Amino acid sequence: xxxxxxxxxxxxxxxxxxxxxxxxxxxxxxxxxxxxxxxxxxxxxxxxxxxxxxxxxxxxxxxxxxxxxxxxxxxxxxxxxxxxxxxxxxxxxxxxxxxxxxxxxxxxxxxxxxxxxxxxxxxxxxxxxxxxxxxxxxxxxxxxxxxxxxxxxxxxxxxxxxxxxxxxxxxxxxxxxxxxxxxxxxxxxxxxxxxxxxxxxxxxxxxxxxxxxxxxxxxxxxxxxxxxxxxxxxxxxxxxxxxxxxxxxxxxxxxxxxxxxxxxxxxxxxxxxxxxxxxxxxxxxxxxxxxxxxxxxxxxxxxxxxxxxxxxxxxxxxxxxxxxxxxxxxxxxxxx
Numbered sequence: 001x002x003x004x005x006x007x008x009x010x011x012x013x014x015x016x017x018x019x020x021x022x023x024x025x026x027x028x029x030x031x032x033x034x035x036x037x038x039x040x041x042x043x044x045x046x047x048x049x050x051x052x053x054x055x056x057x058x059x060x061x062x063x064x065x066x067x068x069x070x071x072x073x074x075x076x077x078x079x080x081x082x083x084x085x086x087x088x089x090x091x092x093x094x095x096x097x098x099x100x101x102x103x104x105x106x107x108x109x110x111x112x113x114x115x116x117x118x119x120x121x122x123x124x125x126x127x128x129x130x131x132x133x134x135x136x137x138x139x140x141x142x143x144x145x146x147x148x149x150x151x152x153x154x155x156x157x158x159x160x161x162x163x164x165x166x167x168x169x170x171x172x173x174x175x176x177x178x179x180x181x182x183x184x185x186x187x188x189x190x191x192x193x194x195x196x197x198x199x200x201x202x203x204x205x206x207x208x209x210x211x212x213x214x215x216x217x218x219x220x221x222x223x224x225x226x227x228x229x230x231x232x233x234x235x236x237x238x239x240x241x242x243x244x245x246x247x248x249x250x251x252x253x254x255x256x257x258x259x260x261x262x263x264x265x266x267x268x269x270x271x272x273x274x275x276x277x278x279x280x281x282x283x284x285x286x287x288x289x290x291x292x293x294x295x296x297x298x299x300x301x302x303x304x305x306x307x308x309x310x311x312x313x314x315x316x317x318x319x320x321x322x323x324x325x326x327x328x329x330x331x332x333x334x335x336x
């Protein structure tokens with residue numbers, strides 16, 4: 001049953017737009033990631049120079065989470081999501097949860113041998129949750145344009161339904177020491193998740209492209225600002241937590257290896273063994289190759305986790321992803 005759904009996915013309208021050769025060029029990917037890091041360095045420099053205060057970082061983060069990113073999801077999904085062309089789309093949220101659990105298992109294996117190490121849950125959380133939204137969306141925006149990229153962005157948003165559900169609801173109590181954080185029903189509700197779900201429902205009710213231009217055009221402008229805002233926030237948070245100066249290099253190196261090498265390798269072997277459409281495999285490989293989520297430090301802050309260790313993993317996985325992402329996508333092209 002699942003195999004049939006996988007094979008049907010993208011079979012019709014989306015099939016003609018499969019032009020992903022541009023993602024397999026090492027130089028294009030490396031330059032795309034470097035452009036992302038350059039934008040992130042703006043936020044880093046602003047925070048180090050104290051031109052951007054801690055309150056300013058939180059403010060930008062609030063604009064991003066509560067306005068810009070939901071606007072981007074609403075316009076991209078309502079304008080591009082066609083249920084008939086995405087048969088089996090509901091598998092994407094489920095796949096996101098499975099991938100997160102797989103990353104958690106990898107993290108558990110790699111943190112086990114470490115002696116006198118207290119940030120074990122932070123280690124596993126960083127392996128379980130990758131930069132599933134901001135980085136792949138920005139990478140897609142930098143590397144290509146047109147219908148294919150709009151469709152790929154929709155796939156990422158659908159993937160994020162399952163990802164955001166467990167990230168914002170289950171990760172905080174997992175990271176909290178001595179059950180300091182209580183799980184609430186409201187934990188399952190956040191602006192990006194709500195915008196995605198409501199947008200999908202609206203397409204089923206009113207059809208693709210139902211939104212009038214007088215509403216969609218301002219939302220598009222707001223949504224497009226999410227890319228630079230996300231990267232400035234990324235750089236500012238990395239500077240805020242001095243992630244480049246870890247206290248436990250051995251644990252950090254183990255976590256980076258688990259996240260950027262071991263986990264993508266496991267996903268690659270699974271994708272090689274399972275028959276499914278190439279674009280679907282590409283999305284999973286792209287997500288598996290991503291560095292640890294920047295959102296971890298936001299969740300770590302109010303769950304009282306070890307943000308020093310989390311920011312170190314985020315910093316170095318993003319830095320080394322300049323090499324690891326193009327390598328994994330090249331391997332994907334060569335063998336899958």
